[in-house]
Amino acid sequence: MRVARLRARLRGWGGVGAMAVVCALALAFVLLLPGTQARTPGGPALGHGHTTEATQARAGTCTDATAQNRSPSPASATGPAVQAIKARGYLSVGVDQNSYRWGYRNPNNASGALEGFDIDLVHRIAKDLLGDADKVQFRAIPTNERIPAVRSGRVDMVVRTMTITCDRLEQVAFSAPYFLTGQQVLAPRTSSVTGYDASLAGKKVCSATGSTAYDHLSADKKDGRLPASTDISTTVPNQLDCLVRLQLGEVDAVVTDGALAASQAAQDPTVELKGPAFTKEYYGVAMKLGADDLVRQVNRILEDYRKDGGWKASYDKWLLPTLGKESASATPPTPVYR
Known part of the structure; x- marks a missing residue:
């Protein structure tokens, strides 16, 4: 069932998205390229050289x-x-x-x-x-x-x-x-998640191991800025793996840099950015x-x-x-x- 749903969503990605998923799942070690x-x-020249x-x-x-x-x-x-x-x-x-x-x-x-x-x-x-x-x-x-x-x-x-x-x-x-850039939340368009807020209560959130996203999730949960019921235990080697977990229905939301999340939303029209960036x-x-x-x-x-x-x-x-x-x-x- 999950595989069928993933295949359906990948059709919305086109070739680039399918390629990215294969790379994300295969890349668990350093590869020479x-x-x-x-x-x-x-x-054109910029006026920001100061x-x-x-x-x-x-x-x-x-x-x-x-x-x-x-x-x-x-x-x-x-x-x-x-x-x-x-x-x-x-x-x-x-x-x-x-x-x-x-x-x-x-x-x-x-x-x-x-x-x-x-x-x-x-x-x-x-x-x-x-x-x-x-x-x-x-x-x-x-x-x-x-x-x-x-x-x-x-x-x-x-x-x-x-x-x-x-x-x-x-x-x-x-x-x-x-x-x-800044950290943002990525979730399905139909999700009840509205951003980095109380709507994450009881939700499973994915982030990349060693990322600033996970650092914020961990610190904010300890300090009470994130609902205690938010599950942040799902971490992956590469951030794109989180998007795959989201498409499979294994997590409810992803936290990552807004610039990366925007590119992923462009690949998959079934997901979108939820709420503004909550860091700089x-x-x-x-x-x-x-x-x-x-x-x-x-x-x-x-x-x-x-x-x-x-x-x-x-x-x-x-x-x-x-x-x-x-x-x-x-x-x-x-x-x-x-």
């Missing part, structure tokens, strides 16, 4: 509301981390391969290349560091493997809708923010602690990416259809460096 695909062309310099924050003063302001200022000087990448000849990057419009394999693309907003950013970093946008080795990494992959040196960086938080800053280094979060590029030269180089690249229209062109191509031009996410965040 090919890295040959086209870059996104530039677009940056401000903040005083160096002392240890112990970090709050998640300002965690995105703790990255070092941009610089072009190379150091050990950048030199190692140049000597190797390619950039190793952890990404997603099943997040529609962020990092996914388009079945209509004969080359099977990865596409999406995060993938465009990776190509831009490779072009600026190595002179060739295609000198990238992509590794598909589950949500809960993002930090271990960086810390172990399996990848040089992770560009995978990763929110900057104080806890994560103790484990990895982050670039300045490149995208603004920023995505950053994660790198190894101590790789300050690489972090500064990435921050320099992000500065240029915003100024020359590359960021705007990528947003318009991948995210404008789902988030719109009036969204707070439609403008790149203005960085504040430590």
Whole structure:
């Protein structure tokens, strides 16, 4: 019965959705991916190139509301981390391969290349560091493997809708923010769930292991901001697995970044965003602690990416259809460096 219902809903997705589900169910470990695909062309210049310099924050003063302001200022000087990448000849990057419009394999693309907003950013970093946008080795990494992959040196960086938080800053280094989003609830259109509120009482909610969504669910349930009867025990390696559980009827709602949820709602017309975003979060590029030269180089690249229209062109191509031009996410965040 559940399988029949899932098949019916997948017909609404089309090829992309079916591909994404297969990838999500199969991806329980790190996969080595090919890295040959086209870059996104530039677009009109933006007027958001202004940056401000903040005083160096002392240890112990970090709050998640300002965690995105703790990255070092941009610089072009190379150091050990950048030199190692140049000597190797390619950039190793952890990404997603099943997040529609962020990092996914388009079945209509004969080359099977990865596409999406995060993938465009990776190509831009490779072009600026190595002179060739295609000198990238992509590794598909589950949500809960993002930090271990960086810390172990399996990848040089992770560009995978990763929110900057104080806890994560103790484990990895982050670039300045490149995208603004917030947590939201995704549920069937016919559901009685109205958002991140009392309507979640008695409901089963899914989130990805190691995600900020689960962190909020866990903390809010302990503090009483979430109904005590809300079941948050369902966690999965990849966020898209939550959507599969939702389609199978195994959970009642999903909590994830609004930007990702909007893309999933675009894939499956039987689900929708419920209520407004209840957090304000920023995505950053994660790198190894101590790789300050690489972090500064990435921050320099992000500065240029915003100024020359590359960021705007990528947003318009991948995210404008789902988030719109009036969204707070439609403008790149203005960085504040430590």
